[in-house]
Amino acid sequence: MKNISILTKDLKKLKPYLFEIPKNFRSDMKVPARIYASEKMLKDIIQDRSLSQLVNSTTLPGIIKFAIAMPDVHEGYGLPVGGVMATKLPDGIISPGAVGYDINCGVRLLKSQISESDLKPLLAKLGQTLFSRVPSGLGKGGRLKLTETELNQVLKKGALWACQKGFIPKEDLEFLEENGTSQAANPEKVSQRAKLRGLDQLGTLGSGNHFLEIDKVEKIFLPDIAEIFGLSEDQITILIHTGSRGLGHQIATDSIRIALQASQKYQIKLVDRELAAAPFNSLEGQDYFAAMGCGLNFAWANRSLIASQIREIWQEVLGGKINKLDLEVLYDVAHNIAKVEEYEIDGKKTKVLVLRKGATRSFGPGRSEIPKAYQKVGQPVIIPGSMGTASYVMVGTKKAEEESFGSSAHGAGRTMSRGQAKRQVWGENLKQDLEKQGILIYSDSMAGLAEEAPIAYKSIDEVSDITQRAGIAHKVARLKPLIVIKGS
């Protein structure tokens, strides 16, 4: 990988919260690289290699306008986490490393009909029941063991499969990005290895920074939009953060291996082998898009099954004590995805391939892709913070469509290694500190908890502030956690 340090002097300030590394910074850049950040945040961002990785992505064939880093950007491999790029169709590249190994890692937000005071007497019982029944963590199988035939249906249909099997109501589907089904998915393009890994993982959270969270709406910023979203102060909401599990990871592994060979075949010069790519309209490019579609669908089905389990447990724990037990979907957003989307470019409506790796779609009013109920205001953009801090529901904007390929931040972004976090934080102490703040934490591993401590992440308040000031999403509501269940 080309690893040239980037200093603040290399960055040109375009607007108060938008900076650019010009195309002439490095001779192999095809377009500039842009970063949404404050000046204060930039000083931290340049400490790792995220901007160098962003610059590497600007060398890819077919890239248009600029590569973009969101305020929560951090170093990864290939495209940095918090990175967005777009390539022209039909022959601009598609790169599995610009999507990531956890295809369709994303979040689904459910909204309840109750408030914090309704739930308070049952909080601990709810937390314990969710922790013991929603499969999470390493080595734990899901509640389903699928046959390959059934798995192929999941890969083809995604959330629709979950609906047809009775796990979720059909009303949920409209409120999932892509209605929870990638039409490009083709299970024949998924390896046996990937399918073997997926057979017993549907309905599981996984580990690391995946979680299930019960929150309350702590503050409303835009009351009119909050009303359309069905959010009100003190309302209880539920956040599910997970992705495509081992199946998605294997699809990415298989695809990167093929893309390395394809890069040689199509004479794509790679400054980072994890940016291995193929033209979108090539056999390899289309095969990856079809396999990635299956990963997307597995994740949407996965979040649907977890939502189904939560609804069951909600009825069980709260039933008889509280009326109004419906849990509706606010929205479901994907963080790691490649999609064909239309934007106005140089005055012309143009379809491009947008690649988001740790970024969220942020469409404003009038887009047909978003639920009818939201078309007057824009789509919900759900940005979870680090454990025990806060999360935000924001709304997408026209400005995001104009400036950032309809994208905004996806979370808080790590700033500290897991080792360092464990040296500074004792998991048991963290649990007790958070409990003193009224947050119940459930995790199998105190070490795992320490790794996910808030000090290891950027401030979600800062990330959402900059996102707001940059105009690529606007705050609608701030959520405060009451229960956090970690995969471990």
Add this chain to the structure above:
Amino acid sequence: MKNDFEILEHSADLKIKIESPNLLGLFKTSALGMFSAATGGKLKPQTSNPKSRNIEVTGRNKEELLINFLNELIFLADVFKEIYLKFKFQKFSQKEIIGSAFGSPVPKKELAIEIKAATIHDLKIQKTTEGFSAIILFDI
């Protein structure tokens, strides 16, 4: 130089430095380092009756071979809920491995992190007069 691994600092992923007097040792030590990280450094002696899993891996060069080898172990570990610390190779070259990995079951509570994949990011197997070294980045 002896077979050794060291977990390096990285803000989001897992980075391991591997050293070995020979290439075969580098591959085996990479697996050891990876599974050590996966179990939080708590590797136990293998079961007396380990399961043998076939390994057949190729690569266009030794870096790709190493990543493909590690990713094959990640696949096996995920499917069979095992870790692999002992190997027997019938064939080992810079482009191909044919052999067996011997697996010990790992109780779920002994897994500390979930390794999604070994990446080829920045990977260069360095050869010195003393042996071989490499730094591998894993997505977790």
